[in-house]
Structure formats: C-alpha cells, structure tokens
Amino acid sequence: AALSRRYVLCEVVSEDPRCRQCIEERAVGLAVRDAIGRVHGDYGLACCSISFTVKYLNAYTGTVLLRCRKDSYRLLCSALPFVRQLESRAQRYPCFLNTLHIGGTIRTCQKFLIQYNRRQLLMLLQNCTNEEERQCIQKSLLSCSITEEQSHSGDEEDDDGTE
C-alpha cells in the first residue's frame, strides 16, 4: 500500500482511579505528542505528527488505539514509556502507558483486543478474593445482552474450571 500506517494499541495504567476521567482523546494525544517532543525533539515530533491521531479510546478499560505513519512508528513507540501524566481540565494524574500490540490495520488490533480482554476477564475471575465478587462478575458476564456475545459467555463459563 502506498500509504502505510501502524496502529499502536496501548493501555493506560494508573494507581489513581480518578485518572479515568482524564482519559480523553485530546488529553492522551497531547500527552503522547509532548513525550515525543521531549524524547525525539522537533524532528521526531514533526515526523510522528504527520498522520497521528487517537483512533479509539475506552475510558473504562483504559484502552487507547493510536495511529501513525509506518516510517515513524518506532519513534512513537520508543517515546510511549516517557508519558508520565495525563492532564485535562486543569487536573493531572500520574499514569503510564503499556504497549499491548502494534498492528498494520485496525482489524488486527481489534482481534488482538478481543482475545486480550477475554484473557483479562479470566484473570480477574481467578483473582477474585471472595465468592460474592465471583458471583457478581459471573452474573454481569452472563447478562451481556448482545446476541453474538451469548456464545462468548458460554465459552467463558466452560473455561473457568480449566484455567
């Protein structure tokens, strides 16, 4: 393809639960751009900004999908560990970005994200400390109302015992 892009999937990890309200496209975009500017200077900032956007954001899970040019995705990825805080509406919270996956299309990143979320749900279930939480999670999983997902929650129930 003439115009190749790379999609970087990352997750925002923070100790402060109030950081979730800071997870917005503008805040994350600015934080990443600022980090690239610090680490790679004017040249790196200009290189990465050519086709840079935040394509998808999920404040509940802290998942962020960034897009950039294929020629400069290394600059972007090497600058992600230098993002230390998110700032929005005059409030800043410390956090860090965990890179989960780098893909050439949104579809590959979506496939990865589905698998990753599935694994995360299983881990959450394992790490439940008491029976109440366990019941709670199982109930909310089963109550997912999208018809496709019904078979999903059926699989997850089966996998409970084996994992």
Place this chain on the structure above:
Amino acid sequence: MARAEPPAATFERRVLRSAAEHHYLRVRLELPDGGARPSVAQFKQLVVSALRELHGEVGAALPVDVLIYEEKTLSAILRVISSGLVKLWSALTLLGFYQNRRCAFRVLQVKPCGGWMASPKRQFLLQGCLASWVLCLFIERWPKCKNVLVWV
C-alpha cells in the same frame, strides 16, 4: 592489435574490515556581533543544546566530543559516532541562536575515521598515551598475546 573485450561490468562490493566508527567534523561558529566568545565548555553545551532541540533527549545523549577548540577563531574539531553524523550535522545546521545572539555553524570538513586519525599511533597520540600506542603495535604484531595482556 585488437584487445580482448573487457568482461561485462560486474557488481563489485568492497567490505572494509573495519568500517569507520567515528566521523570527525571541522566546524566554525560564526558570531557576527563582537560579543563574548564561548569557552570550550559553553561550546560543548551549545552543541548539545542544538542536538536536544532538534533530536530531543535521544539526540542530546549522542556521544559527541570536542577534540580541539580554538577560542580566537571559534573553530573546533568534533568527533561523533558514525550513526549519529546525520543528527549532529543537521542539528548544527539548524542552530540559529547562541544566548539570543544570531549565530551560524559552518561545517568545513567531514572525515570518517579512515583518515589520518585512524592509525593507532594517531589515536593514542591524540589521547596523549604513547605507551598505549606501543602496546597496540605489540598486539598487532603478536595478536595471540591479546588474551594474555590486560588493558589498563
């Protein structure tokens, strides 16, 4: 007498046993206003700040050495690792200000390590360690002694 046709041009690739590790740049800083001249430390600081502006922290961390500096003429010989030559040269080219004074860097000469500076004798004379040069020659002559000798 007809000469034999030269063979069709073939692709020839020469691999240097030791590709240039460092590049040396002869540069001159032009400060048109007659103000205070930077000392060698300020000069190095200027070079590093130019790298930081254009290439960020990664650029500023590039190992650049000011080997020779003349304050009168503001000319210097810089040494940089070969992979960082483009970053250094571009950063020097785009530097416009020194302490809010207009300035410009002129790059006069660039030479890879394979020049006169490469021979072990030169390297060590530059570092001022003749004994190490002798040691180096010794090791070149008897390479098996390399394992035995301990570099100080």
